[in-house]
Amino acid sequence: MLIDKFLKNIDFDETHHITIANPPESVYPCIWELDFCESKIIRLLFTLRGLPRQMCCLKGCIDIGFVVLAEEKNKELVLGLLIDPPHFKPARVKPKEFIRFNNKHHIKVVWNFYLKPDKHGNTVLTTHTRVGCASPMSRMFFGVYWLIISYFSGLIRKIMLKLIKNNAEKAA
DSSP states (O other), X not given: OGGGGTOSSOSEXXXXXEEESSOXXXXXXXXXXXXXXXXXXXXXXXXXXXXXXXXXXXXXXXXXXXXXXXXXXXXXXXXXXEEETTTTEEOOOOHHHHHHOOOTTOEEEEEEEEEEEOTTSOEEEEEEEEEEESSHHHHHHHHHHHHHHHHHHHHHHHHHHHHHHHHHHHHO
């Protein structure tokens, strides 16, 4: 997977998948077009976390600091985010700078959507979220944060996958 080259030391990770009754070329555009806030639960969780409304789609995530690290159309999309604690301010970098970026307390987040066709013509859509912390301080800082939000982060990703499935299967 493309995601593997962007983060070598993983401190926190989460993986979810869903099977969609369509081939990858029908599913992939739905990832880019998805409004996460179609879900009242995601909208509520984003509001409670103080996340900007524009984060309700991938293009909005890119506008606030995520960067497209790699894209292989109909197969995998990899996004990255660099965070400098304790302010959680994203560091703006180009994709090639992401791997080399080395601030002593930064946190690297990589997130992908990976599409794999199965033998029945369906797509297994997987999302991985991986976090690497550059120092014990940032690991402790993020660990406390993750303890609080990991359940909800997983819930958001599961709902996103269901929304993508619903939209892809409706479009067929």
